[in-house]
Amino acid sequence: MDNEMSANGLSQCATLINASIGNVFKGLNDLGAQVSSIWERQRCKTRRPNQRDLKPLLAGVRQILDSESLKFHGAGVVFAPGELEDCEMHLQWWCRTQNEQVQPLQLNLDSRSDRFYDYLHMPWYTRPQQTRQPSIDGPFVDLYGTEQYIVAFSVPIFFDDRFIGVAAADISLHSLEPLLVRSLMRVSNEALLLNAEGRVLAANTASWLAGDLIRGVLNQDMDQGRVLSLIDTSSYWSVVERPVPRL
Structure with missing residues (x-):
């Protein structure tokens, strides 16, 4: 459940x-x-x-x-x-x-x-x-x-x-981030919005800041984490849930 x-x-x-x-x-x-x-x-x-x-x-x-x-x-x-x-x-x-x-x-x-x-x-x-x-x-x-x-x-x-x-x-990312964070707060585990480079655009935890590069960490999470691709564009954005409870 x-x-x-x-x-x-x-x-x-x-x-x-x-x-x-x-x-x-x-x-x-x-x-x-x-x-x-x-x-x-x-x-x-x-x-x-x-x-x-x-x-x-x-x-x-x-x-x-x-x-x-x-x-x-x-x-x-x-x-x-x-x-x-x-x-x-x-x-x-x-x-x-x-x-x-x-x-x-x-x-x-x-x-x-x-x-x-x-x-x-x-x-x-x-x-x-x-x-x-x-x-x-x-x-x-x-x-x-x-x-x-x-x-x-x-x-x-x-x-x-x-x-x-x-x-x-x-x-401005400063303006966009609060809207994104409100959406990410619907996830009980750590959740992040990433761009194509694997950089954080927004997160539902203070563990990650906008601009952080998470690609290496994601490779460790893939067995238990979840990734959803966002709206179809030529720029790959994704929402990622890490197997870590949100603090």
Whole structure:
């Protein structure tokens, strides 16, 4: 009976985390659909979209940034080279300031500059492009000067089967962790949420901190522990129950 209860707790935990992740991706898919609509309208005008045509995206981004359950640092669309008429590379991106204002993020996209922000080789951009699947990347240090750890969610946008960019959002791990921990507390044993590297994103015990690498310990646990893969993305996240009572 204990084993059955424990399995149910782990399953419930995974379901709750999947729901939270799924809500983030739903908002991004809606934003991607807005982008496709703009591209469809501009095709009728026989010209490529330009930055002015992207102004309607702000409403969709605000819906993401105004989420009550998660505190998003930033959200927007990052475009493939050559998709816009008036610039080679472009991020239509907004972020929250420390006083909760929403403002556009300005980055250096001049490839000749030492401070060039080359997003074309970043996993949150390349993975959705290559796999056509949603992606979760991180945690990594943010772009906003707060030195917080960020988790990046992104989905690919295709138009006429051509990759035109990604819709993406950044969430601070500090904001995401409490929601994850509440779900993990449904498991009576130690439970952890891990990314593809085997690093801890959240845990239901103080024995583990976000960023800890647990891969070696997991190998010792596999005979008695349980692992559930989370929502289908190109980034492997899993919930792990260790055969150790939660303290």
